[in-house]
Amino acid sequence: MCPSYASSLTGAFTENEYVIKQLVRAYSEKQRYAEAIVMAKKLYCIFLRGKGREKEARLVFEDITGEASHLSSRERRDNRAWIVKAREELKKV
Secondary structure, three states: OHHHHHHHHHHHHOHHHHHHHHHHHHHHHOOOOOHHHHHHHHHHHHHHOOOOOOHHHHHHHHHHHHHHHHHHHHHHHHHHHHHHHHHHHHHOO
16 A cells, blocks of 8 residues: 555655645554654645745754654655755755
């Protein structure tokens, strides 16, 4: 279940809320909680940015970049796009 949702997070779908929600659910059901938390933070960032809450989004982006070093190599690879995006967003603010 998880790989099909994870592979959907490419191109135009990297910030697709539906796919991210389903991936959070799938990771939770598989007890892959570290990955579920990373996905939930991504979803939260999308929500905050959509509401114009940039400062709060920045804190979550900082959290994502800080946690990157604690992820397994597979988790870093799977979340590379979001880690890079979080670093880019931090440079903008």
